[in-house]
Amino acid sequence: MSQTFSVIGTRPVRHDGVDKVTGRALYGADFQAAGLLHGRVLRSPHAHAKIKKVDVSKALALPGVEAVVTSADFPDPGNKMANLGEGAINLAHLSSNCLARGKVRYRGQAVAAVAAINGHVAEEACKLIQIEYEVLPCVTDVVKAMEPGAPILHDDLVTESMSESNGEKKPTNVAKHLQYKLGDPDKGFKEAAIVIEKSFNTATVHQGYIEPHNATALWNADGTVTIWCSTQGAFTVRAQVAELLALPIAKIKVVPMEIGGGFGGKIRVYLEPVAAILSKKCGKPVKVLMDRAACFEATGPTPGSFIKVKVGADKNGKLVAAEAYLAYEAGAFPGSPIWAGCVCIFSCYDIPNLLINGYDVCVNKPATSAYRAPGATNAAMAMETVVDEICQKLKIDPLDFRIKNAAKEGSRRADGPAFPKIGMIETVQAAKKHPHYTAPLAKGTKTAFKRGRGVAAGFWFNIGLKSCVTASVNGDGSVSLVEGSTDIGGTRTSVAMQLAEALGIPVTDVKPSVADTDAVGYTDVTGGSRVTYATGWAAFEAAKDIQRQMIEKAAAIWKVSADDLVYERGVVTSKSDASKKLTFKEIAAEAQKHGSVIVGRASVDPPWPGGAFAVHIVDVEVDPETGKVAILRYTSVQDCGRAIHPSYVEGQIQGGTVQGIGWALNEEYVYNDKGAMTNASFLDYRMPTALDLPMIDAVIVEVPDPLHPYGVRGVGEVPIVPPCGAIANAIHAAVGVRMDVLPMSPPKVCKAISAKK
């Protein structure tokens, strides 16, 4: 992989930058159309209730109201499972999550929707919809939900492995039980010189994207449906809406507007099918927007969890066995990222003996969704604090310990596969060498405040999946690149850079566009850190397609065999006649003048990359009196495979780290005993802002992925994984308490300090 690059590794201005800073970029809410109606959604005030009766007649009678819909307007999806972008999903659940059928299972669940001439009328109409509920007891805690006698969310949810355990087939809130085993854990623990076992509770947290969910739909008179929305995957929206509304996908066009953050939360549909059915009823385009409270209460956060970890090491600090029990809140419908939690919890390490039990548990909270390395952060918090305790007990430097135990090429992941070449060791080594790690803790001015440093590692597997691009060569040698990946983090540019690198042209000559579902081949979601990896790979292949055509053009111009020609760094040359040279621009101009122009295309479904590793170092200051934890210094070291655009890689690392810090210190869904979230606003749900944090020092390590033509691994998710563990370890270093709860907010830190005293 000793490649030299002209474009990769540079930091060009992003193609969509000016549009975004000047406000020209069009997000979903910016959509306009003649005759546009405005939709509002009526949401359940109860966390758990049967819907006895719905009467929309008064709402329909309100002047200005053009349509009212309930789940009765959706086709009954039956009990079909479909893989629509977030793994297999039960369509009845997805449908009921868009408009509740029969029962509401969380406060805020959509029950009905109205389209009217403006939003005020639509809101007024929502208040006129009369719904008779039979309120049921609710459960919002994963541990309680698993207890016998807990309120049951789904009467038809009978999980084989669970019913076996209690001897009869009765409904349960446990939707799934996963178990992974490697080696002989019992034997492993017997060999251990030290075994640490701890339990953890982590709160539900939200992605907190700035842009609320939105969808506009037009159900046309010819039965075709166009949807404009902010989504991580236009094709995924197409597939979900097709299933929910029983339409062929060819009848649906999804136009992805710009997206103001998603982090996994904008893959599942909420408003899209509702807007479509409203539009079908009134024959006009209907725009539906969520407010912030709806985003919190009724979209998919990442699960709260209960985790037990037991880890054993020998006296030399070699890990010999580990066990984990992970119970993740699915929310109202099955589907927590429990699988990912199980896969990630131990994957930084090469541990010969493992046992992992994972449980996906329904509770009366919104159905969880993906959130940046979903499921991995909770798990890492548990493992990394236990590792820290082992290091402390064995008096081993925590980075040396991680180097000694690092997963490497050939190490087995808990779920089976062996790693290819990965960069865990190189990442820990880079952290160890970093001035932050070798510098003494800075002294504070307030002597009552305590300071400490912590480290933690994290793993996320990243994904591959399908991507398509087309690339048309213009007469001036510029290239119009069309991709199906919605651009959240600068991927127009990171994909364009790989096309430019492969063609040997400047990236400023590439003009990327994100297309709608009718205008580009099927492309999976922008998620799983996959776009720069997979769509970039597609761009590389499209460049190869262009190269072949450029060679053919040159062969025709020179009247020689194409076999004699070679394309290198933007120039076609003859192997047998060094005087023959044609540049990319020259061939492009010739193609524009004579004969057909050059159009490249590629469709890829690459193998999944080796995965990403991160090691974070954090210095904190704890006010023992209030329990407030301040971040003094933060360094995020990460193996990026190959950093295509280092600034965007750094941005991803910084963004992911900050979200992890928020999760660590402040963020949580606070519920009352009626199952109502009591802090559903940005004021009360406290995410860190630029004022709360120092600059995050992002350190890029490059261990190229051996599969990818440019060594890309994907970078977006793993930086959220280590912060909770790193900060917990830093708090322990500062005040000597081992936190076993998230968030480590002032009252919880105070309580822990008090308990220690």
Added chain:
Amino acid sequence: MSQTFSVIGTRPVRHDGVDKVTGRALYGADFQAAGLLHGRVLRSPHAHAKIKKVDVSKALALPGVEAVVTSADFPDPGNKMANLGEGAINLAHLSSNCLARGKVRYRGQAVAAVAAINGHVAEEACKLIQIEYEVLPCVTDVVKAMEPGAPILHDDLVTESMSESNGEKKPTNVAKHLQYKLGDPDKGFKEAAIVIEKSFNTATVHQGYIEPHNATALWNADGTVTIWCSTQGAFTVRAQVAELLALPIAKIKVVPMEIGGGFGGKIRVYLEPVAAILSKKCGKPVKVLMDRAACFEATGPTPGSFIKVKVGADKNGKLVAAEAYLAYEAGAFPGSPIWAGCVCIFSCYDIPNLLINGYDVCVNKPATSAYRAPGATNAAMAMETVVDEICQKLKIDPLDFRIKNAAKEGSRRADGPAFPKIGMIETVQAAKKHPHYTAPLAKGTKTAFKRGRGVAAGFWFNIGLKSCVTASVNGDGSVSLVEGSTDIGGTRTSVAMQLAEALGIPVTDVKPSVADTDAVGYTDVTGGSRVTYATGWAAFEAAKDIQRQMIEKAAAIWKVSADDLVYERGVVTSKSDASKKLTFKEIAAEAQKHGSVIVGRASVDPPWPGGAFAVHIVDVEVDPETGKVAILRYTSVQDCGRAIHPSYVEGQIQGGTVQGIGWALNEEYVYNDKGAMTNASFLDYRMPTALDLPMIDAVIVEVPDPLHPYGVRGVGEVPIVPPCGAIANAIHAAVGVRMDVLPMSPPKVCKAISAKK
């Protein structure tokens, strides 16, 4: 070419049909954007004048005005020639036609433009722009413009062949002199038993598209420009705007909105660069619309002309020699379709000896543009009435005469090339067999009215040029087809049908989209009857690309060599194992499930087709008192090569015929002596409506073009060519006068009848 078809020749509903009949389709004027400003253009009140001084200060000071532009805001394009979609064009002329520089050369020429918060303010501001003109004498007639001492439009226009003829290099209005010669005309005429020579005057006529010109532009803060407009060629707009504004094409994106008719008149830019410069000045999107008067006065009509024809035949009715002199009004800037007039005038016939002189002449009228077989209708009017007179004199049936003299494979066109397989003979034969031709003239009720039947033929060459498509196969076996050809006459469907035919799938499974210039490969204008021909060919090639990938997928599934597999009518089968069969839908589903999906692409630049021939039969009734001519029955017979969608072919034939009838009987630009058009409204510029005409009987003859994979020739233009000649011949049959002027409006017919008496 004995092919059997599943899709070609059927009449499916057009994909964009419902959108267009329900009003959902978005035309240029429908464009909306936040902060949109409205532009208006100030136009010259004089037909010919120097611009002495422009003062925009009062306009700029009007509240609500955000920008005022004049030609001073355009870069000076110098004297560069460029081929930008309508043949080589002088950029200084194109620029001055958008905003006059130094001089105005026709009434209505744009001089300045304003962007304001609404159209009313913009109009008000236009009135406040103070322009000092020095009015010059004008000339609006082609013959007068060629006379010595005529007002000269371009002081720098010195045409070599013309200055030679008057012995010195002085400016002239004649921009070009073409001459074509075949055989020995003098010798030919000596062999003739009969020679007829006549002169003709034809008026300027307008395409009369329903939708006026429009353009919205946003000059973004990053220097990129987006233009939304109704155009026949988005890439052509891109190229023209790039040249006029001295921008790289990569900085410009043109989004083609739906187009409400063009007929050749929406190829050249008028408002697009003006809207762009206005937007650059104010930083907001600016929409500029023309009203109907501006469309008439300031866009490109088709030229008025003066034509002399001399034709000789031997006593058996074999054409032996022909001469033509064609002087076409270019309007204010060089560029009439004189070349096409010269090429078409004699091309229905196989004439051994030819001499053609053509002149492109500037006059103080709007610069002419293409209009459906541009230049051919004027020419055919002359030739076809002369042929009719020869038939009359020799007492030969006019269709027998045309069969005897028909151009056929190997016949030479006046401009040189020999015809490949063409369908002139088959078309005349079909006309001769048609019940209309054999039926006696129906008797009228008003005995004073006279009835007559006429026939005429017409030729148009049609064109090839560049087209690109991409076609993505969806998991359900539907195909998303992306093309760069704006759809005027149903080409989404005629192109989709060729893709469907080649893939062996239903056309309803193909979903065509017209893309912007960033989203598809370079594609030439929708014009020259080329889209179904060339873009259809591209669709065929994209289907071949898909077939190859389908075979590869099937080979991978069966683990056999791709060489053993064949794709036929939507099924991949094994040559060696008849039990192996996979349908298109099955492979599409498999590709969606496992591995990469299938994306086809093609870029073509096919040779020009053989050309199209039409023969029209018309019955008229003439009121000798008023000179009014009524069309009683009309049959248009045409070789279409292969009729992909017969209904749209018939629609093109009917539409072209009706435009030809309007040109024959009513339409003309009426000028006063100051060079002002006095009938610039649909009320006064009388186009035929459905109430004026009987159903046009369209008869499709199919002589497949041997080059095209499906035998397509192009059908849109040639039906406008014969009507003027056919109606003139029918008038002669009715009242015995030979009309030598267009339009044959009541006063002119009256005058001819009086002159005969």
